[in-house]
Amino acid sequence: MADYIKDIRNLIGTRPLIVVGSTIIVLNDKNELLLQLRADTKDWGLPGGGMELGETLEETAKRELFEETGLTAETFEFIEILSGEEYYFKYPNGDEVYNVIALYIAKEVTGELFERDGESLELSYFPINNLPSSIEGRAKLILEKYFN
Template sequence: MRRLVGTEPLMVAGATVLCVNERKELLLQYRSDADIWGLPGGVMEYGESLEETAARELHEETGLLAGELQFIRILSGPEECHTYPNGDQIYGVTSVYLARTTIGTLRITGESRQLKYFPLDDLPSSLVPKARRIVNELNPEWM
C-alpha cells in the first residue's frame, strides 16, 4: 500500500493492550523504533478481529498469551494522527483492551528494547502521548 500512496495519510485499524499484573502495575515496552515507552499493540491484519489483533500483538511484542481480553474503548479523531520517523502518516482507529491475566514469561523481541511493569502513579516521563492519554482516562474500577 505504501508503494502506491507514499507517505500520504492512511486510515489504519489496530489494537493496544493494557496488560496489568497482580499488583495492578502496567506493562510497558521501550520501543526500539522510537526510543520511547509505549503499550503493546499494533495494526490489524486482513481477516482478524480487533480482539485477535490485540492478542497477537501482545504475544508478538512480549511473549505473553492473554487470558480474557476486556474491551475498554475506541480511540479515534485528530489526536490519533501520527507521523512516523520515516515520514509515513496514519490516522488510527484503535481498540483498547485490558488483560488482567496472562500466560508465559516476558520475552524481548525486535520491536522492544525493554519490557517492564510500572505502578500507575510512577510511569516513565518518556511515554508515547497516546499511551499517556489512555492511562490518564482509565477508570480505576477497570483495573
C-alpha cells in the same frame, strides 16, 4: 508491520492512512502497568499494533500481545474504540497514520516477558503512580484517560 500496510505504502508513500488496530493494557498482580520501550521512537508505549486482513480486533490484540511481549491472555476485556485527530502519529520514517484503536485489558495473563519482534528495546512493569516521563503521545492519552 502487516504486508497489507506495506503494500499500500508502496502505492502512496508516506501520506496519511487510517489504520485500525488494537492496544492492550496489561496489569500484573501488583497492579503495575506493562510498557514497552519502543525501538522506533525510543519512548515508552503500550503493546499493540495494526490489524491484519481477516482478523478480528480481539485476534489482533492476542497476536500483538504475543508478538511484542511473549505473553498470552486467556481473555480480553474490551474498553472502547478510540479515534480522532489526537490519535494521529508520524513515524520517524515519515509514515503518517490516523489510528482507530480498539482498547483492551488483558485478563489471566501468562508467559514470560520476551521481546520477540524487534519493536521493543525493553519491556517493564511500572507502578501506575510512577510511570516513566518519556511516554509516546497516544499511550499518554490512553493512560491519562484511564488512570487519572
